[in-house]
Amino acid sequence: MSDNKYKILLVDDEVDILEFISYNLEKEGYKVYTAQNGVEAIKVAEKKTPDLIILDVMMPEMDGIAACEEIRKIPSLQNAIIAFLTARGEDYSQIAGFEAGADDYITKPIRPKVLVSRVKALLKRSGSTTTATTTTPESSNIISIGDLIIDKERYLIKKDNQEMILPRKEFELLSLLVSKPGKVFTREEIYYSVWGDNVVVGDRTIDVHIRKLREKIGNDHIKTLKGIGYKFVD
Incomplete structure (x- = not known):
């Protein structure tokens, strides 16, 4: 998918920030939508199904x-990437x-070129994940392991006949772990496989x-091996 086919929703209560970021992203060929609060963001997201949603925290x-x-509860938006862009950089805020289901957390202030690079990295990761899914045979889309159906x-x-829709990154993390039950995935392997090497996470x-x-x-x-990583056991 080329950049000019990606749709981005920007959500911030400061109009000048929306205009400034929109200008820089539109220069890169992205289709940009905006909203000024969470309620409006949900309505626009449902209507436009953006590939990436960039959210302020305080609105x-x-x-x-x-x-x-709320966005993570909407089935049509399960593949959307959500990143927070906010001046609040405290650990508890991140x-x-x-x-809440975010894929990335970007702290203001940030230079336009750096932000564009982060956006490209997030969308690149999304594109590679989508491609892999569409080329997978239908039969391999369902995994049954222990008391879980994925x-x-x-x-x-589905666990104990109860269905749950997971946020994107939680699902990708679970899928990675169950891909090789008993294997210990190091933190580095998990970062690279789930978030990609171009995305900075805490x-x-x-x-x-x-x-x-x-x-x-x-x-x-899910078992923890202290100082090493995690493994899935059924």
């Missing part, structure tokens, strides 16, 4: 964290963002996603 009516959580096409898992990112997965599928499936 009126509905903040970015709440908006991210953790809240990842727990539907790779719908980003859905040290706590994997830990947050592992914790969220354990809350949903149980503590017994």
Whole structure:
């Protein structure tokens, strides 16, 4: 997919920031939509199904964290990448963002060229993931392991007859671990496979996603090897 086919939704309550970022992204050939609060963002996202959503955290009516959580519940937006672009760089704020289902967290201020590079890296990662999915035989889209059924096409898992739609990165992390049950994946392998080598994520990112997965599928499936990484056991 060429850059000019990608759709990006920018969400910020400051009009000058929307105009400035839109200008720089449109110069790169992206189709850009904007919203000024979380409520509006959800409506635009449902209508336009963007490939990437860039969210501010502090906004009126509905903040970015709440908006991210709601967007992740919408099936048609399961493949959308969500990145926070905010002046709040505290660890707890970043953790809240990842727990809400974000894929990346970018701290303001950021130079336009750097932001464009981050956007390209995120979309490149999305494109490679999409390509891999579309070329996979339909039969391999369903994985049954232990008490879990994993539907790779719908980003859905079923446990004890209960269906759950996972945020994109949680699902990709789970899919990686179950691809080789018993294998220990190092943190470096996980970063590269799930987030890509061009995307900068914080040290706590994997830990947050592992914790969220354990809350949903149980503590017994994902084992921690301290100082090394994680493995899946059925």
